[in-house]
Amino acid sequence: xxxxxLRIKIGKMVLKNPVIVSSGTFGFGEEFEDFFDLNQxxxxxxxxxxxxxxxxNPPPRIFETEGGLINSIGLQNPGLQEFIRNxxxxxxxxxxxxxxxxxxxxxTEYIELAKRLEGVRGISGLEMNISCPNIKKGxxxxxxxxxxxxxxxxxxxxxTTSTLIVKLSPNVTDIASIAKSVxxxxxxxxxxxxxxxxxxxxxxxKKPEVGxxxxxxxxxxxxPIALRMVWEAHQAIKIPIIGMGGIMKAEDAIEFILAGASxxxxxxxxxxxxRAAIETIQGIKKYLVQNKIDxxxxxxxxxx
Amino acid sequence: MPSSSGRTSKRFMPxxxxxxxxxxRQIKSVYFILGIHCPPIANLIQPGQFIMLKISxxxxxxxxxPFSVYKTYPENHPAKEKRGCxxxxxxxxxxxxxxxxxLQKGKILNLIGPLGNGFTPPPxxxxxxxxxxxxxxxxxxVYPFAEAFNHLKLFVFIGGKTKKDILCVEDFKKLNxxxxxxxxxxxxxxxxxxxxxxxxQRKIFxxxxxxxxxxxxxxxxxxxxxxKIKSRNFIAQxxxxxxxxxxxxxxxxxxxxxxxxxTPYQRVxxxxxxxxxxxxxxx
Ligand SMILES: Cc1cc2nc3c(=O)[nH]c(=O)nc-3n(C[C@H](O)[C@H](O)[C@H](O)COP(=O)(O)OP(=O)(O)OC[C@H]3O[C@@H](n4cnc5c(N)ncnc54)[C@H](O)[C@@H]3O)c2cc1C
Ligand SMILES: Cc1cc2nc3c(=O)[nH]c(=O)nc-3n(C[C@H](O)[C@H](O)[C@H](O)COP(=O)(O)O)c2cc1C
Ligand code: FES
Numbered sequence: 380x381x382x383x384x385l386r387i388k389i390g391k392m393v394l395k396n397p398v399i400v401s402s403g404t405f406g407f408g409e410e411f412e413d414f415f416d417l418n419q420x421x422x423x424x425x426x427x428x429x430x431x432x433x434x435x436n437p438p439p440r441i442f443e444t445e446g447g448l449i450n451s452i453g454l455q456n457p458g459l460q461e462f463i464r465n466x467x468x469x470x471x472x473x474x475x476x477x478x479x480x481x482x483x484x485x486x487t488e489y490i491e492l493a494k495r496l497e498g499v500r501g502i503s504g505l506e507m508n509i510s511c512p513n514i515k516k517g518x519x520x521x522x523x524x525x526x527x528x529x530x531x532x533x534x535x536x537x538x539t540t541s542t543l544i545v546k547l548s549p550n551v552t553d554i555a556s557i558a559k560s561v562x563x564x565x566x567x568x569x570x571x572x573x574x575x576x577x578x579x580x581x582x583x584x585k586k587p588e589v590g591x592x593x594x595x596x597x598x599x600x601x602x603p604i605a606l607r608m609v610w611e612a613h614q615a616i617k618i619p620i621i622g623m624g625g626i627m628k629a630e631d632a633i634e635f636i637l638a639g640a641s642x643x644x645x646x647x648x649x650x651x652x653x654r655a656a657i658e659t660i661q662g663i664k665k666y667l668v669q670n671k672i673d674x675x676x677x678x679x680x681x682x683x
Numbered sequence: 684m685p686s687s688s689g690r691t692s693k694r695f696m697p698x699x700x701x702x703x704x705x706x707x708r709q710i711k712s713v714y715f716i717l718g719i720h721c722p723p724i725a726n727l728i729q730p731g732q733f734i735m736l737k738i739s740x741x742x743x744x745x746x747x748x749p750f751s752v753y754k755t756y757p758e759n760h761p762a763k764e765k766r767g768c769x770x771x772x773x774x775x776x777x778x779x780x781x782x783x784x785x786l787q788k789g790k791i792l793n794l795i796g797p798l799g800n801g802f803t804p805p806p807x808x809x810x811x812x813x814x815x816x817x818x819x820x821x822x823x824x825v826y827p828f829a830e831a832f833n834h835l836k837l838f839v840f841i842g843g844k845t846k847k848d849i850l851c852v853e854d855f856k857k858l859n860x861x862x863x864x865x866x867x868x869x870x871x872x873x874x875x876x877x878x879x880x881x882x883x884q885r886k887i888f889x890x891x892x893x894x895x896x897x898x899x900x901x902x903x904x905x906x907x908x909x910x911k912i913k914s915r916n917f918i919a920q921x922x923x924x925x926x927x928x929x930x931x932x933x934x935x936x937x938x939x940x941x942x943x944x945x946t947p948y949q950r951v952x953x954x955x956x957x958x959x960x961x962x963x964x965x966x
Contacts, residue, residue, distance in 0.1 A: 408931035410953075413696040413931075435948050441928045441936035446742045448928065452935050455948060513913070599742050627742075650929035651746060653699055653795070 384667060384674045385660070387421070387642050389619050390542030392476050392503045394421035397642035399659045399674060401623055402427050402480035402506065402546075403413075403452065406645035414653040420658060424448065425466070427508055429481070430456035430488050442579050442588035447625075448601030448602060448647050449577050450662070451591035455581045459495060463649075471501035478544065482508040485515050486531055493538040494582060504542035507535060510573045520635035522548035522573075525560040532564025544621065547571040547612075549601075554608045555615035556625065558587030562616045570621035570644060571612060572605045598647040599625045606638050613639025613680050627655065629662020639680040697798050697931060698723050698818040704790040705768055707783075712847040714820065715784055716753070722767030724796045725755045730827035731801030731957045734771070735930035737793040738786075744779040747795065749927050749952070751899075752825035766954055772823040772850065798930050799956045802828050802920055805835075805895045812892060814917075815860075816840040816899025816908065818877050822851045824922045825897050833858045838887070842877025842900075846870040878907045890916055896960075898922070909965045919960040925951040940964040 385396035400411075402424040408417060417423065435455025442449045456462070462479075470477040479502055483489040489507060496502055508529065509522035521531055532545055545561045546556050547554065549572035558569055575593025579588040605624020612620055622640030626632050627648045648655035663675070672678060691832050693910045702721030718863070721887035724734060753772040756765040773780055786792070802825075805811035813835050813942050815825045821859050822841050829837055843849045855862050864872030865880035869950035873880045894917040898908055907954055912919050926938035932953035941949045949955070 404934060409930075410932045414699050432945065434946070435935065435938070437940070438748070438938050440938060441934070443744060443926075446743065446745060450928070450934070450936060454933050455938075457946075546888050588788050598745060635823055647745075650794075650934050653929075653931070653933075 381476050382437075384672075385663065387619075387675065388545070389621065389642060390504060392422065392474060392542050394642060396421040396660050396663070397636065397640075398480070398656050398663070399642055399644045400422060400488040400509065400656050401644035402648035402650045403454075407469065409469050411649070411653055414511070415657045418467035418474040419657055422473045422478055422503070422504055423470070423473070423662075424478045424480050425462070425470070426456055426646070427454050427480045427482050428456050428459055428462050428492070429454065429483060430459050430491060432456065432461065435507075437590040439588065439590055440594075442594070444577075444579060444596070445600060447577075447596050447598040448650075449579055449589055449594040449596050450574070451589040452486065452592060459492060461498065465655055467501055468501070473499065476503035477501055478504040478506050478542075480506045480508055480546070482509060482511045486534060487514065489531060489535050490538045493535045493541075497539050497541070502541060504567075505535075505539060505546055506544040506546050506570060508546050508573065510546070510548035520548060520550070522546075522557060523551050527558050528557055529560040529564045532561050536565035542567045544568045544570050548573050549605065549608055549624070550576050555611045558612040558616045562618050568617060568621060568641075569612060570623065572601070572608055572624045575601055575604070584652070595597055597625070599627055601625045602631060606634060608667065609635055609640050610638040626659070629659045629666060632659050632663060633666055636675065636678045637682040641679055687867050691710065697795055698923040699793065699795045699858055700724065700911075701791050702769075702788050702794050704792060705764070706710070706770075706788065707786045709784075710772070710850075714772060715716055715775065715849060716770055717783060717786065718768050718770045719792060719794065720768050721794055722758050724752075724794060725742050725767050725769040726757055728752050728755055728769065728797035729801040730831055731824065732797040732799050733930070733956060734769070734796030735798060735927070736771075738779050738782050746928060747797050747930060748779045749798075749924075749956075750931055751827075751922070752796075752822040753826060754830075755827070768897060772820065774820040795930060799952055801924070802897050802955070804828075804832065806916075810835070810896075812836050812838065812888075812894050814838045814840070814881075814888070814894050814896040816842075816877055816881060816900070818842050818853070818898075818904040819848055820850065821842070821898075821900035821904075821922070824852050824899040828897055829855065829860065831857055835859070837861070838883075838884075839863065840865070840877050840881050842866070842880060842904075844868065873962070876904065876907070878911065882911060883906070888916075893914060893918065896920070900959075906965050909960050909963070912960065920957050921960055921963070922957045923951050923955050923963075925956075927952055
């Protein structure tokens, strides 16, 4: 078997394998270096970065539900300048792709982020988190309105030559139409899903279990819904899809690839088993050998 | 041994590693001791540091659970059956700890550790007076520190709801310590909280001396204590608890509000779990 059989192309990036670690669940990379060699990963996505530092939400920030995790971290991050100065140097030393996850409260903020990251050494791609409210448009989430998403992506597209990935919110009625408008806006790829809006109440204290009342649900509990959304997006668009939502092991990853994902991301799994991504890469390799599949490419969307 | 300068840490890199259950026994009511053979962690872990335990292979519970290490035995320990083992003392409070009670000898568990920053010892050479305060199961987090500083004079305050919640008294009796006990219902020792107990003995601690105070327990207890030890002769640290997503600094789920101006929310798992009382925002 050739050793490039796991290779996958997303925009301008050639990944050595389709396994990526997701935003907000992999710190700034360094937290994992004691557990495995990060260079083996297809790519790493940074924690979400905004123009200005964000202090995040009050605790408690996490709560475990059946097979899932509700988080309300509130996008705590040190801001763009501090990221470039103090976090990027570490990523630059890695022999894997860095995708910087960005988010803003206005169109202008997204454009500014893209511009200021343009040409910065060590960055292979941008992942736009559009699950944030547009404060200029009464707080409607960018990713829930196809027209708003289209205009936003078109503007950011002009501001960057990097591979542009748009991360979709699953909190929408029609994922296919959002995916389509993002494609038309000029994105190189979409990634989905972000977390599902969720909550939990403590019946003894009668208080919400996370400080922000509403949080985002991730983990195995969301996998079947995320998988369905990936398949719906796959039927609607031609640009590559990066699938995620509850992927814990190689079998889950292969399911997403069969549903139409070109690559996958793992989030919650990293927190529980820091080696989850590496074990998934090994598992995918094994699956290909056992099933005598030459290239992972041939698996994409190959179900039914 | 903790170093003489600053934090306990000499930070060792954490391991993700399997260990074997050597013992899991109920000590009283809802309290249990779990022994795990895991030499790499047992050799390195410092007082106040913790481990993240994967209780079951399936998703129930999904996340690992954090536990302080109560006792450890290095590989050259005279008692052969304890060599390379670490012991945690846990309270059955929910889904995960309930499942822990069913773990049998021989069971393989996955651990991550040593994690976090432990207690900062008093500067050496020292004849410092040490005060340890533990509420409920919190006392097990400070016990290893007492063992390491047995040559110093220790004042130990142990509190719980009832006498069934009083742990480690026998352990402390073996050390060079003066022990005070309180229960909220008065079933053992002083009647009241451990903070009330500490205040009742306040006259022992004179203003002209320095006291190194180490505390662990529920947040309301620590908060009550914080208001009482503001005077300069107390150099006080607390080991905090928070729900944890990962335990090694990746998710920012475990934060506590501190007085840090730029980053008020600091991670209990990474910057903690031991913090200086004066750095925490107690309101
Ligand atoms: C650094 C650290 C060291 C700890 N050391 C010990 C120890 O030595 N012995 C011991 O018995 N316990 C210790 N704990 C607390 C222990 O982790 C929790 O009791 C345990 O995670 C509860 O799991 P569960 O599934 O049984 O409870 P759940 O079903 O998850 O919850 C039951 C209750 O416990 C609370 N809880 C859940 N997780 C935590 C947590 N991480 N910290 C505090 N409360 C929590 C919940 O809010 C809820 O009220 C420690 C916690 C931390 C952060
Ligand atoms: C603790 C935590 C923090 C997250 N932070 C971000 C973030 O900053 N930006 C983002 O786009 N997604 C964030 N996510 C969403 C994940 O990247 C991922 O989309 C989601 O968790 C679903 O995948 P999973 O089920 O594999 O975790 C976060 C998720 C978790 C659990
Ligand atoms: S538990 Fe994940 S950062 Fe502390």
